[in-house]
Amino acid sequence: MSETDFFDPSALQGSTQGQKKKKEKPKKEKRSKKKKKKKEPNSLRFHPVTVRQWLTYFFYFTFLVMCVVSFLSYSRMNQLAHIAATGVQEAKAVAESTLEATQEGDWSRHVGEEFLTHYFTIEEGTSRSDLEQVLSPYLAQGLSMNDLIQFSVGNTRSIQSIQAITQKEKEADEIGFTFETTYDVVFVEREQTNQVRVSLLTNIENGEVKVLQPPSFLSMTFSENHEGNTAKATIDPFLTEGESLEEGEAARVVSFIEDFLTLYVQNDPNLKLVSDVAGVGADQVRNIQVLNLVEKEGQLIAETSFQLSFIEGNFFTSTARLTISGEAGSYFVDSVTPF
Numbered sequence: 446m447s448e449t450d451f452f453d454p455s456a457l458q459g460s461t462q463g464q465k466k467k468k469e470k471p472k473k474e475k476r477s478k479k480k481k482k483k484k485e486p487n488s489l490r491f492h493p494v495t496v497r498q499w500l501t502y503f504f505y506f507t508f509l510v511m512c513v514v515s516f517l518s519y520s521r522m523n524q525l526a527h528i529a530a531t532g533v534q535e536a537k538a539v540a541e542s543t544l545e546a547t548q549e550g551d552w553s554r555h556v557g558e559e560f561l562t563h564y565f566t567i568e569e570g571t572s573r574s575d576l577e578q579v580l581s582p583y584l585a586q587g588l589s590m591n592d593l594i595q596f597s598v599g600n601t602r603s604i605q606s607i608q609a610i611t612q613k614e615k616e617a618d619e620i621g622f623t624f625e626t627t628y629d630v631v632f633v634e635r636e637q638t639n640q641v642r643v644s645l646l647t648n649i650e651n652g653e654v655k656v657l658q659p660p661s662f663l664s665m666t667f668s669e670n671h672e673g674n675t676a677k678a679t680i681d682p683f684l685t686e687g688e689s690l691e692e693g694e695a696a697r698v699v700s701f702i703e704d705f706l707t708l709y710v711q712n713d714p715n716l717k718l719v720s721d722v723a724g725v726g727a728d729q730v731r732n733i734q735v736l737n738l739v740e741k742e743g744q745l746i747a748e749t750s751f752q753l754s755f756i757e758g759n760f761f762t763s764t765a766r767l768t769i770s771g772e773a774g775s776y777f778v779d780s781v782t783p784f
Contacts, residue, residue, distance in 0.1 A: 560583040583654070603633050610642075645660050
């Protein structure tokens with residue numbers, strides 16, 4: 446046996462241990478690798494958005510929108526409320542101003558009538574000082590008796606009627622309301638009746654009315670270039686429009702109207718059988734005419750004219766609109782109104 450073929454147990458043991466060592470080293474490396482993987486830091490994780498998260502976003506967005514809308518609405522409502530309050534205050538101020546002007550105008554017109562009554566009245570034995578004493582309380586500062594009237598002692602003058610026909614408010618100034626009022630005056634002087642139209646300018650302050658200027662005498666007639674009122678007398682625009690009645694029914698209704706107006710004018714006790722309206726109480730009726738007879742909205746409408754008198758021989762002409770219900774010869778008058 447050669448030296449290479451000689452069996453050496455120690456060598457076998459040594460080689461076995463070397464193989465074991467070689468096998469164990471990789472295991473240690475694997476363990477170390479595993480430990481290193483555990484020690485490595487985690488990377489960022491992205492989670493998918495869930496339905497719950499979408500609902501959360503939607504809730505906060507809706508809440509934010511509602512807050513903005515509420516704020517804008519509140520601001521707008523405050524603005525509208527302010528505008529409305531301002532409008533109410535302005536309307537109230539205008540109403541109060543109008544009411545005040547109306548009241549002041551009424552008082553100014555009344556005092557003006559008093560002044561003109563004294564102005565056109567001179568009784569027998571009245572002296573200049575007497576008339577000045579009566580008129581002075583109505584005059585504004587700077588306006589004297591000499592500016593108003595000159596008269597001869599012994600003349601008399603009396604007023605028959607005085608009526609205010611128009612009043613115009615001048616622009617308000619620092620001294621209160623100023624009004625221009627026109628009066629129609631009828632007075633008698635030396636047994637002669639005169640009718641005049643007078644314009645009076647007055648001012649009212651603190652409830653006291655003063656005449657600012659002497660009365661202005663105006664013409665009672667229109668100027669030549671004034672066309673006047675050219676309206677023509679007609680009743681056609683005031684007649685009711687509706688459906689016409691058949692000839693037979695129209696004749697029955699006309700006959701009923703004639704009987705009714707006789708009862709109505711005389712206030713006959715039988716009037717209550719055909720109407721609830723009260724009669725006139727005159728003595729006689731004549732010349733009854735049915736100017737228009739139509740059916741409208743299920744009722745009969747008749748416009749009529751007639752003459753009535755309270756004493757024999759003196760007649761007045763009148764008109765009336767009758768509202769009639771019923772049919773087939775049985776009629777009832779619901780109302781009698783002018784037209």
